[in-house]
Amino acid sequence: MKTPTYRFLIAIAFLLSCIFWGNNVQAQATQKHVDQQLYNTILHMDSVCFDAYNNHDIQTLKKVFSENLEFYHDLGGLTNYEQNIQAFERIFVQNKVSGMKRELVKGSLEVYPIKDYGAIEVGMHRFTHMENGKEVVGLMKFLHVWQYKNNEWKITRIISYDH
Known part of the structure; x- marks a missing residue:
């Protein structure tokens, strides 16, 4: 079994950051201040x-x-x-x-x-x-x-x- 390469780890980190960033932006959009x-x-x-x-x-x-x-x-x-x-x-x-x-x-x-x-x-x-x-x-x-x-x-x- 091969050990994960750095490219694979970087791709996973990039995907996770995209998912986190997208969820964070969506949460901010739904949490607008309402008077x-x-x-x-x-x-x-x-x-x-x-x-x-x-x-x-x-x-x-x-x-x-x-x-x-x-x-x-x-x-x-x-x-x-x-x-x-x-x-x-x-x-x-x-x-x-x-x-x-x-x-x-x-x-x-x-x-x-x-x-x-x-x-x-x-x-x-x-x-x-x-x-x-x-x-x-x-x-x-x-x-x-x-x-x-x-x-x-x-x-x-x-x-x-x-x-």
Whole structure:
């Protein structure tokens, strides 16, 4: 039986260091600092916004969205506050009984602070509605920019993508 050569030992040491380094980088990526209070606040505001959506409550939606809203949609392009409020009103009239709703995908929410402005909310959501007697489900990604101003949280930017 041959004794291990130095090349073999160096290769083993290199592989082990790669495995250790890769696991260490992965552990660091999953251990980012989370501001729990900010996370809880944005999670709450997300539920306020989409409870209003699910209940066709246009007045609450008007309060949650900033009047300088910019909504970037990968398929629909760029729209503003007025265009979105009008679109919600049309959708709500057309879908009174369709079971249309939005749910945040559990475990997908990420929240990041924006110094002297507010927060970024990133996640995935599921939209469902009935069409021709069948439930249609869409899973999409989103990014919301929240501004905290005058003791109120409002969405100023939305990016909806991966449709």
